[in-house]
Amino acid sequence: MKLALNLRFDAMLKTSGFSTFRYYKITGINHGSLAARHLLLEGNLDTLDYILALSKDERYSKLIDALNMLENSNTTTLTELAAYWDKYTENINWFYEQVKGLGISESLNTDELENLHKDLADMISIQNRVNANNSALNVIRKANKGDLIYPGADCIELRDAIEAAKIIHSVDIPANMRQNLFVKDYKSQKDYLSKMAANIYSDLGKVDSASSEAKDIAHIDFEDFFKGDSEKLEIQYLIDTIVRAENNPEELQNWSKFIDTVEKASEAGISPVIDTYLSGDLYFENLDTTYEQVLYRNLAHIAYEKYPELNRFSGLKQEEARERFRKTDRELIDLERKYLRAKLAKAPITRRNSEGLPRDKTELGLINHERSKKRKHISFRDLMNRAGKAIQELKPCFMMSPLSVSQYLKPGTSEFDLVVIDEASQMKPEDSLGALARSKQIVVVGDPKQLPPTSFFERLGGDDNETEENDADTVESILEMAMRCWQPYRRLLWHYRSRHESLIDFSNKKFYNDQLIVFPSPVTNHPSYGVHMEYVGGTCRKGGTNIKEAQRVAEAAVEFMQTNPEQSLGVVAMNKVQTDLIEDEVSRLLTENTAAYNYIEHWDKINGGLESFFVKNLENVQGDERDVIFISTTYGPDSESGKVHQRFGPINSNVGYRRLNVLFTRAKEQVQLFTSMRPSDVRVNEENVNFGRRALHDYLEYAATGRLQGGDGSSNEPENDFERHVKEHLEKRGFDVDCQVGVSGYFIDLAVSHPAFSDGYLAGIECDGATYHSAKSARDRDRLRQEILENLGWDIYRVWSTDWFANPKKETDKLEQYIHSLLETKAPVTLEKAA
Numbered sequence: 001m002k003l004a005l006n007l008r009f010d011a012m013l014k015t016s017g018f019s020t021f022r023y024y025k026i027t028g029i030n031h032g033s034l035a036a037r038h039l040l041l042e043g044n045l046d047t048l049d050y051i052l053a054l055s056k057d058e059r060y061s062k063l064i065d066a067l068n069m070l071e072n073s074n075t076t077t078l079t080e081l082a083a084y085w086d087k088y089t090e091n092i093n094w095f096y097e098q099v100k101g102l103g104i105s106e107s108l109n110t111d112e113l114e115n116l117h118k119d120l121a122d123m124i125s126i127q128n129r130v131n132a133n134n135s136a137l138n139v140i141r142k143a144n145k146g147d148l149i150y151p152g153a154d155c156i157e158l159r160d161a162i163e164a165a166k167i168i169h170s171v172d173i174p175a176n177m178r179q180n181l182f183v184k185d186y187k188s189q190k191d192y193l194s195k196m197a198a199n200i201y202s203d204l205g206k207v208d209s210a211s212s213e214a215k216d217i218a219h220i221d222f223e224d225f226f227k228g229d230s231e232k233l234e235i236q237y238l239i240d241t242i243v244r245a246e247n248n249p250e251e252l253q254n255w256s257k258f259i260d261t262v263e264k265a266s267e268a269g270i271s272p273v274i275d276t277y278l279s280g281d282l283y284f285e286n287l288d289t290t291y292e293q294v295l296y297r298n299l300a301h302i303a304y305e306k307y308p309e310l311n312r313f314s315g316l317k318q319e320e321a322r323e324r325f326r327k328t329d330r331e332l333i334d335l336e337r338k339y340l341r342a343k344l345a346k347a348p349i350t351r352r353n354s355e356g357l358p359r360d361k362t363e364l365g366l367i368n369h370e371r372s373k374k375r376k377h378i379s380f381r382d383l384m385n386r387a388g389k390a391i392q393e394l395k396p397c398f399m400m401s402p403l404s405v406s407q408y409l410k411p412g413t414s415e416f417d418l419v420v421i422d423e424a425s426q427m428k429p430e431d432s433l434g435a436l437a438r439s440k441q442i443v444v445v446g447d448p449k450q451l452p453p454t455s456f457f458e459r460l461g462g463d464d465n466e467t468e469e470n471d472a473d474t475v476e477s478i479l480e481m482a483m484r485c486w487q488p489y490r491r492l493l494w495h496y497r498s499r500h501e502s503l504i505d506f507s508n509k510k511f512y513n514d515q516l517i518v519f520p521s522p523v524t525n526h527p528s529y530g531v532h533m534e535y536v537g538g539t540c541r542k543g544g545t546n547i548k549e550a551q552r553v554a555e556a557a558v559e560f561m562q563t564n565p566e567q568s569l570g571v572v573a574m575n576k577v578q579t580d581l582i583e584d585e586v587s588r589l590l591t592e593n594t595a596a597y598n599y600i601e602h603w604d605k606i607n608g609g610l611e612s613f614f615v616k617n618l619e620n621v622q623g624d625e626r627d628v629i630f631i632s633t634t635y636g637p638d639s640e641s642g643k644v645h646q647r648f649g650p651i652n653s654n655v656g657y658r659r660l661n662v663l664f665t666r667a668k669e670q671v672q673l674f675t676s677m678r679p680s681d682v683r684v685n686e687e688n689v690n691f692g693r694r695a696l697h698d699y700l701e702y703a704a705t706g707r708l709q710g711g712d713g714s715s716n717e718p719e720n721d722f723e724r725h726v727k728e729h730l731e732k733r734g735f736d737v738d739c740q741v742g743v744s745g746y747f748i749d750l751a752v753s754h755p756a757f758s759d760g761y762l763a764g765i766e767c768d769g770a771t772y773h774s775a776k777s778a779r780d781r782d783r784l785r786q787e788i789l790e791n792l793g794w795d796i797y798r799v800w801s802t803d804w805f806a807n808p809k810k811e812t813d814k815l816e817q818y819i820h821s822l823l824e825t826k827a828p829v830t831l832e833k834a835a
Contacts, residue, residue: 315800326783363390402431424479432478446479500529517745524760533703538676539639554585561599568611570626574634579617629667636676644681656692729812757827
């Protein structure tokens with residue numbers, strides 16, 4: 001059978017099935033059913049059109065409504081029924097005549113009229129669709145041998161054609177191939193198409209065989225190789241891809257390496273990660289990060305399973321426990337002090353002889369006798385000889401110089417359980433013998449990088465003009481002897497004094513090999529902190545004085561006293577004559593300035609004068625500390641020749657750098673360097689330049705530029721992924737975050753800053769990582785470190801990894817709220833302007 005390409009198969013199918021469908025649907029033994037079936041199946045189209053028009057008549061609709069009302073009403077009265085019949089009699093008579101004229105049985109049930117109406121509407125719709133398609137009409141006429149469709153028509157060929165067309169349309173084949181199956185001369189092309197199909201089938205078999213072989217040998221994933229399903233891609237694209245691979249054989253080696261790597265990864269147990277990348281067509285650039293994340297998350301889950309108590313861990317409870325520990329630890333130390341006082345107060349005091357003549361009295365009797373006297377007290381040496389035991393029982397702790405020990409403590413009369421020698425780098429071994437002979441145990445404390453033994457204890461008020469070299473430079477101290485004899489010795493590395501790391505950074509790098517633990521400051525570029533230099537431009541006279549520099553230092557000191565009464569101050573010069581000159585100039589200015597004079601009196605009263613104003617030289621400043629230190633370098637161009645002679649007094653000695661180390665580390669907040677030298681004036685390119693001169697040159701350069709060779713020692717990178725995660729969350733909230741802030745030994749994990757607060761860092765964030773867990777004691781970890789940081793001005797917030805792991809958003813919200821509260825406290829005015 002030949003079918004037109006534009007044949008509407010759906011309409012043809014509906015038309016073909018109409019006769020059978022209606023034949024079985026309109027059944028029944030009553031005359032109405034037989035008449036309706038006869039009318040639908042054998043009536044001509046004009047009759048059907050007439051019935052359809054009849055069903056659309058308004059009177060027919062009213063009649064149907066009336067009949068429905070009568071059927072559904074159970075309470076209709078005879079009067080109402082008569083009224084209905086009178087109203088619709090005319091319509092019923094008209095409808096009866098029309099139905100009778102069509103030859104429909106008078107016994108037809110009125111319920112079937114509505115179904116008849118719907119069937120007729122479907123029939124008319126099908127008729128219209130068939131009439132609109134000439135090809136369909138021709139096919140139907142050929143199958144039915146006429147214009148009418150009747151049940152006995154032979155529709156087998158028509159049905160077969162329809163089924164074949166449906167199958168062809170359901171198969172996923174190219175459009176041009178489908179079109180060839182519907183051409184008029186299909187029969188003539190059938191053999192050609194069959195042969196071509198057989199060849200294609202054979203070729204496809206070869207392709208399948210080659211594909212299987214390629215998969216086995218090269219482990220090729222064709223979907224990945226062709227970037228899609230090879231069975232759905234165009235043939236030309238497949239050919240081009242294969243040709244491109246053949247023309248680039250060098251890529252085969254890379255592919256082979258890739259396959260080998262994938263196999264090794266599978267053997268290592270990470271095939272799920274690799275498979276995820278391969279199936280998702282992902283780049284392998286961040287594979288290491290992904291693997292670490294998967295590994296750490298799995299390890300975390302394993303840890304939670306192995307240690308169920310982690311599930312119950314709460315950062316809030318941990319902070320409460322840390323606070324209780326800090327409070328208890330401080331209370332314990334205070335109680336130990338009180339206990340010691342109580343124990344000493346109750347200790348019995350040796351009375352010995354308290355009767356008779358004064359010369360016969362000893363111990364407590366002698367002490368009470370001396371207390372009762374107003375004058376003519378016996379000497380302290382005599383008192384110690386006769387009442388030494390009672391004095392030790394009253395005051396068991398003595399603080400004395402080596403010379404005082406020899407002068408006042410007669411051998412054999414006083415013995416100590418423990419002797420502590422402080423600033424031991426300045427003490428000669430022979431000077432310590434008196435204390436050593438009177439002790440059961442000794443602790444030697446000092447810094448081998450600070451002042452060596454000098455003649456300080458031998459010069460009782462004498463002149464100490466420094467020379468280029470002196471014998472003390474080569475004398476061994478008791479500290480160096482102890483370090484050599486007693487191994488191992490304990491090193492105290494925590495640096496407490498400097499409230500800004502720049503104050504100790506130079507010495508730490510130049511003298512301590514970056515081994516000190518320096519706690520960072522939250523202040524960055526504040527003018528009240530750090531090292532600053534002022535070039536005076538004075539000249540150095542013979543005898544080692546610089547008048548212009550002394551005057552400027554004295555003026556600056558008096559100005560400081562007026563503007564910074566809350567900060568302590570000390571002045572240090574390089575030699576005694578310059579010290580005396582500065583002191584005289586300060587005294588002269590004080591007579592003219594009441595505020596400065598009051599400043600000195602004020603600091604003389606605080607803490608017993610421990611931080612009173614001083615003017616000292618390089619040799620006797622060790623052990624002192626002040627908030628601010630003014631340094632007069634003294635040396636400079638010669639007053640006559642204008643040249644800077646390389647004669648720098650004790651700095652030029654073999655241990656001159658140790659004197660400079662003491663000088664540079666006396667300040668807690670600021671060093672102000674007054675100098676008449678440029679860094680280039682100190683020549684370090686000559687032969688045999690000692691370390692002292694080089695250190696002076698480098699410090700002048702450091703004070704002038706604020707930079708040290710080698711950088712600031714901070715990596716500026718997060719130490720671990722936990723810190724990186726916290727940093728990223730804070731940056732998304734608009735904060736600036738620096739990582740590993742510090743210079744040596746101790747670093748703040750994360751430091752947060754904000755444009756509204758220009759003085760430095762708003763807060764430090766400590767994560768419970770390696771730094772926290774590496775502490776040797778709970779006191780270091782949970783109290784001392786944080787107290788030092790808080791004393792430096794830090795506001796510390798600790799993030800606990802377990803809380804963060806459970807809910808990072810919640811912890812970020814809490815952290816953001818904390819930082820904003822600091823902003824409102826530290827920079828309220830700036831925030832108001834920004835708003």
